[in-house]
Amino acid sequence: MARSLLFPEFKIERDKERCIACQVCVRQCANDVHEGSDTEDTVVSQEEKCVGCQRCVNLCPTNALTVQTRKDGFRPNGNWEDRHLRGIYKQAETGGILLTGMGCDRLYPVYWDHLLLNASQVTNPSIDPLREPIELTTYLGKKEEKLDIHWEGDSPVVRTRLAPQLGLEVPVIFSAMSYGSISYNAFRSLAEAAREAGTFCNSGEGGLHPDFYPFGENIIVQVASGRFGVHRDYLRVAAAVEIKIGQGAKPGIGGHLPGEKVSKEISRTRKIPLESDAISPAPHHDIYSIEDLERLVFAIKEAINYEKPVAVKIAAVHNVAAIASGVVRAGADIVTIDGIRGGTGAAPQVIRDNVGIPIELALAQVDERLRLEGIRHHSSLLIAGGIRSSADVIKAIALGADAVYVGTAALVGLGCHLCQKCYTGKCNWGIATQDPVLTKRLNPNIGRRRLVNLLRAWAFEIKEMLGGMGVNAIESLRGNREHLRAVGLSREECSVLGVKAAGEGW
Amino acid sequence: MRDPFRIPSGCAVSGILNLDGTHVSGEKIIRSIEVMHERSNGLGGGFAAYGIYPEYAELYAFHVLYDDPLTAKDVEAILKRSCTIEHSEEIPCKETENIQNWPVFKRYFLRYRGRSDCEDDEVVRMVMEVNSGIHGAYIVSSGKNMGVFKGVGYPEDIGKLFQLEEYQGYCWIAHGRFPTNSAGWWGGAHPFGLLSWSVVHNGEISSYGINRRYLQNFGYVCNLQTDTEVITYLVDLLVRKHNIRIPYLGAVFASPFWEQIEKMEEPKKEFFTSLRTIYGGALLNGPFSIIVGFPGGMFGMVDRIKLRPMLAAWKDSTFFLSSEECAIREIAPSLDRLVALRAGEVISERVGERNSHGQKLTVSGV
Amino acid sequence: MKHIKIHEEYCIGCRLCEINCLVKHSHTGKIIKAFKEESPRAFPRIRVEEEGCLSFALQCRHCEDAPCVENCMTGAMRRDKENATVLCDEEKCVGCWMCIMSCPCGVIKREKKTRRIASKCDLCGGVDEPVCVAHCPNEALTYE
Secondary structure, three states: OOOOOOOOOEEEEEOOOOOOOOOHHHHHOOOOOEEEOOOOOOEEEOHHHOOOOOHHHHHOOOOOEEEEEOOOOOOOOOOOOHHHHHHHHHHHHHOOOOEEOOOOOOOOOOHHHHEEEOOOOOOOOOOOOOOOOOEOOEEEOOOOOOOOEEEEOOEEEEOOOOOOOEEEOOOEEEOOOOEOOEOHHHHHHHHHHHHHHOOOEEOOOOOOOHHHHHHHHHEEEEEOOOOOOOOHHHHHHOOEEEEEOOOOOOOOOOOEEOHHHOOHHHHHHHOOOOOOOEEOOOOOOOOOOHHHHHHHHHHHHHHOOOOOOEEEEEEOOOOHHHHHHHHHHOOOOEEEEEOOOOOOOOEEHHHHHHOOOOHHHHHHHHHHHHHHOOOHHHOEEEEEOOOOOHHHHHHHHHHOOOEEEEOHHHHHHHOOOOOOOHHHOOOOOOOOOOOHHHHOOOOHHHHHHHHHHHHHHHHHHHHHHHHHOOOOEHHHOOOOHHHEEEOOOOHHHHHHHOOEEOOOOO | OOOOOOOOOOOEEEEEEEOOOOOEEOHHHHHHHHHOHHHOOOOOEEEEEEOOOHHHOOOEEEEEEEOOHHHHHHHHHHHHHHEEEEEEEEOOOOOOOOOOOOOEEEEEEEEEOOOHHHHHHHHHHHHHHHHHHOOOEEEEEOOEOEEEEEEOOOHHHHHHHOOHHHOEEOEEEEEEOOOOOOOOOHHHOOOEEEOOEEEEEEEOOOOHHHHHHHHHOOOOOOOOOOHHHHHHHHHHHHHHHOOOOHHHHHHHHOOOOHHHHHHOOOOHHHHHHHHHHHOHHHOOOOOEEEEEEEOOEEEEEEOOOOOOOOEEEEEOOEEEEEOOHHHHHOOOOOOOEEEEOOOOOEEEEEOOOOOOOOOOOOOOOO | OOOEEEOHHHOOOOOHHHHHHHHHOOOOOOHHHHHHOOOOOOOOOOEEEEEOOEEEEEOOOOOOOOHHHHHOOOOOEEEOOOOOOEEEOOOOOOOOOHHHHHOOOOOOEEOOOOOOOEEOOOHHHHOOOOHHHHHOOOOOEEEO
């Protein structure tokens, strides 16, 4: 075999003074980077295989290890970046599509970081969340335009029956990550945390393992183009059903779970043969148009007796506002929009990094378009794709989202270090893997606790920020772009976002 | 000498309603609002009066402010499209010690020519068209048998400018302004009027951005960049179009907390849950106390955690609302009953419904 | 009495329990010194058993009817009166290994390189949380 032109991406430094040759690193690396010796007190590392996941660094009891990106690599070139050269070398060797995991890591503008929040001064007292209630309770689902009230004497009789709603205690939902792409323990952590924190997690397109049926009240199940694991009980046990049309990390293409990952439990959950590839087609082959979507929406509504909301998830693409409007009119109670920075377990790198638009712009345009058409109340807006902090959450809500999905942030909460190697199935953190040696590494009791803590911390921070603005209910911030100002953006960008420049008053 | 570095204390609001329908001149309300001089800063004052045009009671009385009198013909063209101008005149003003310049104010009495079931909607549409489309003209009120008089100055001076002592009304509402969010101009003073609603407001609506966008859904165009405007339109939308009765406006504007709603008993719980879920965009957040006038009545309310003052009082057959007790005592030194409004509370009275002792009143013609 | 509970489904086989047990029972109590400078090296009283994806850390169960106590001829292996822990009095131990012969769990070891005494878990001498539990990164050991 010809020698590879690639050289290691990472540099592993082992401090000999500190290394006690305990071999924890050896035992923890699924990529066999470190090698110990039975006879001598030494450990050596083979950097070619290192993915930079930092598992060994984290567990080393003497802090003897450092794993860094190699900077002294290719000759600097403004046009030919390292990633181009690496990509070409790899493709010249393999002849294949470059795969990757997690969300787009390119330096496209992150608009959250160009938006600043407001606070009260003098004319309007800020509210102290430690002393006064501040409400984050959010209901997702179709809202009637008006309440049909009939008065019997002085008593109101409501004739409007509220459409089914999802009630959230905190406007953050764990986004679609299938059992298959993530481990059983990772899914269990999400489901238990969702229940404890009063929110939801999304099954992804991989069906629902029977163990998770008891969590149905806190699970949104997905119906994707592969229809994996979709059956009557699956739809009925859930709190809501989401039809997945597209995903921000890979708009326009389907998913692929390699047969090696299709274990006995996954085959049982997805209702597919053991070790067979699970391939989701690019489109739903029964949805070639918006009117076909409407049929599926209502077919599902029939199946669940109109008792739960039906969501439709689309990727943020150029014409997203018009598409979202069509989706609303097709009967979706919730529209989910996933931006270019949305994560994935596996996607072609060229798609992940080049297709779609940032969620901030898509959200601003969809919210505005639906309002202009007078149909904003027909659907709630859930957004996904690169929410990293409570500040991103509150800015998304001020731009017009009803709630946000977090995927990557939740996984990071579970230990993910964004090595982007989810597609290899060798996740050293026990998250994106089905290898029983690795899945054990994620104790769902710890996972649940960490995720609940994360949501709790974000909720506190959101309340602090709301209180600072003098707002004590999240609905008063929703779509309230007066509380946002832009820094460092062009007029066009401000106008797309519907946000004034910092310094402009009311 | 007044200290020039006073800390803003917000606006002053006051209202008087004669529950037996007796008409009184504007002299009392001017006295009442003048007491609270310190709450305003001379950048805005105004009044709404109900029952002042009995001879044209069936017609829409439009008060129009002309910064640019040349736009009058454009405004009149819009009005004439669906209405007949039965009478029009300049609103008489008299120079006062403190106000020497003022824009032209005209009033038109309009008879709507179209179908009666959509006349209110048509009037709203006309108001929106003029106020957002014609630069230099502004419709300050558009109700029947009522009118709004407002401008830049202390309210007592505005009252004298418009010679309100010459008008006779059964309900008077006043406002002294300490503007914080929009520049002081004649149209930006309170009250805000739409149809026969008039609203005076002390506070700042932190939810303004979303309230404005929520109203856009229903065809209301907010062009003043001020929060009182959204309150006016929301009252119109909810009461006139959505059949929500005034005592329940509090459940929307200053909704109880979810925790409180959880503890309610059915069917009240369902009602409040539905209201809050559907009308989340109409929740008014931030500090406010408002007085709203409407044909035959007046109500006051404060925000959900009571960040602005508001008192209600009754004396014989007169109902008072005010930011401060002194403003009520000034015109009614002894009272039958005086209460401070609680957070989110609405206190509403209508002519002829009852007096302070809870008895129904007999009234002759409002 | 509190016991160390083993949750083998979460044991990741990293052996940090062994390493930290060794450090705890070293002279210096400092990890780098315990491994690099102390000679003879201290001896861990916990051991990770492993086969395939199954692994768990085992240490003395402090049995209620401890055969090691019954079979100890010098009385070195005894039950602590206060907290019912099974302890080995190293002064009295003569290294006859009867305890090792009789231990049903195989958790008593010979410190053969150093001294002829039986070495076993002492629950870190009555601390709030033994070091193996405190340092388990995945809560595969709990003290309850």
